């Protein structure tokens with residue numbers, strides 16, 4: 001049975017997710033939500049089939065969809081996901097899923113009240129085969145001395161910021177900024193690979209509007225540190241690395257995972273990755289479909305949910321350590 005998919009958000013990332021979802025043969029796009037009929041209809045022309053376009057969120061959620069993919073600005077995720085859960089619709093929500101642990105607790109309670117509904121955070125890289133390659137290699141290493149994960153990509157929206165505009169993705173009003181947008185990739189990787197840190201600090205370079213344009217976060221584990229370097233106001237071509245004692249895992253990019261190598265410290269450097277998929281969202285789309293069709297073990301689903309909640313907790317603590325507040329922080 002294919003899953004009836006509805007989507008919120010009509011930017012390029014939604015198009016990419018729909019293409020990935022269709023490529024799995026597990027989903028059928030049936031409904032598009034947009035704030036305007038024109039934009040919704042224009043977005044629909046990207047796809048074959050006959051999708052209904054909705055501008056009323058409740059009507060969209062009650063139109064018979066099995067699952068909604070939410071790719072709106074971060075600050076809208078909470079209300080939209082809560083409405084979906086109350087309507088009995090499963091949720092795939094883009095990273096960063098929710099603003100703070102208080103929002104997460106409310107979502108958790110709603111899921112308990114609606115036990116047939118499942119929720120996934122779309123952190124695409126951790127579902128990729130090359131991420132699993134890194135996990136397996138770490139298990140084989142005798143010792144971990146630390147890691148550095150880098151993801152810095154100049155955003156075209158930074159041009160808008162420099163032109164005096166306040167683009168969503170660089171605005172606290174929309175629960176965005178470098179950490180919530182790109183920093184979440186290295187953070188997800190660190191928590192998936194090493195668990196919750198004992199302590200965490202974020203040294204942010206703030207923009208005039210109080211959001212972070214780039215920064216460095218340090219996660220302190222009992223025996224090592226993990227450094228995360230990320231930003232939207234610069235490009236970086238530095239590698240990401242996991243350090244053993246002499247040996248090192250060398251990753252071209254912790255979010256894109258194009259190539260992973262293992263250097264044994266004794267003169268042997270081996271490529272251990274597979275060619276990266278053309279569409280980096282196919283593997284997550286397949287994982288979510290398996291979850292929604294009850295093909296995952298309870299453990300696999302719960303592990304993904306717990307990881308998402310841990311990332312949310314550390315994201316919030318990092319943000320607090322840099323003095324960055326989102327509007328929803330004041331609501332609790």
Ligand SMILES: NC(=O)c1ccc[n+]([C@@H]2O[C@H](COP(=O)([O-])OP(=O)(O)OC[C@H]3O[C@@H](n4cnc5c(N)ncnc54)[C@H](OP(=O)(O)O)[C@@H]3O)[C@@H](O)[C@H]2O)c1
Nearest residue numbers: 009010011013034035036039071072073074094095096168
């Ligand atoms: N996984 C990935 O690789 C990846 C990549 C990029 C982004 N993302 C995530 O995807 C989400 C969306 O990011 P984005 O950069 O696409 O955001 P965006 O362009 O700011 O907004 C996405 C969509 O939300 C709607 N929207 C925009 N501004 C709004 C507002 N003020 N009020 C209500 N709706 C509004 C628009 O759809 P309508 O005009 O049709 O309503 C728009 O197409 C974020 O959570 C981001 O972190 C993930």
